[in-house]
Amino acid sequence: MYIKNYLNYKKFFKIMYPDNIKYSKNHEWVEMIEPTKKNGKNDYYANVGISFFAQKELGDIIYLDIENSIIEKTIKKGEIFGTIEAVKTISDLFMPVLGKVLEINKESISNPEFINKNAYKTWIIKIKILCIEDYNKLMTFKEYENFSKIL
Numbered sequence: 001m002y003i004k005n006y007l008n009y010k011k012f013f014k015i016m017y018p019d020n021i022k023y024s025k026n027h028e029w030v031e032m033i034e035p036t037k038k039n040g041k042n043d044y045y046a047n048v049g050i051s052f053f054a055q056k057e058l059g060d061i062i063y064l065d066i067e068n069s070i071i072e073k074t075i076k077k078g079e080i081f082g083t084i085e086a087v088k089t090i091s092d093l094f095m096p097v098l099g100k101v102l103e104i105n106k107e108s109i110s111n112p113e114f115i116n117k118n119a120y121k122t123w124i125i126k127i128k129i130l131c132i133e134d135y136n137k138l139m140t141f142k143e144y145e146n147f148s149k150i151l
Contacts, residue, residue, distance in 0.1 A: 047123035
């Protein structure tokens with residue numbers, strides 16, 4: 001019985017905190033999508049969202065404000081790409097890496113409450129990573145967990 005419960009917990013933990021995701025200090029996550037090779041060079045693509053910790057701190061999310069004009073634009077690491085509004089507060093969304101915005105998730109715009117239901121399945125923007133070093137410097141889950149504890 002104990003082993004079964006432990007295995008179920010471990011499975012739940014992997015769903016809640018996927019290990020293929022990296023985190024910024026501003027609580028955005030980056031999920032790498034399979035790199036594609038073009039002309040002998042890797043192109044890296046990723047989805048960006050906010051962490052479980054961030055959505056929990058914000059509370060009920062009611063609105064995402066992301067301008068369509070950011071599509072095809074290059075945004076520097078740390079620059080604001082939109083805002084997220086909860087019942088109690090509004091918070092900026094920061095680009096976790098240097099990247100070119102390819103797509104805004106229309107479903108997350110139409111249904112921002114999905115972020116509260118599953119923060120890691122509800123991506124906000126899709127990007128092409130332009131500086132893989134930025135991605136490599138992001139925190140692993142363990143590092144992010146320790147970082148979040150001190151806040």
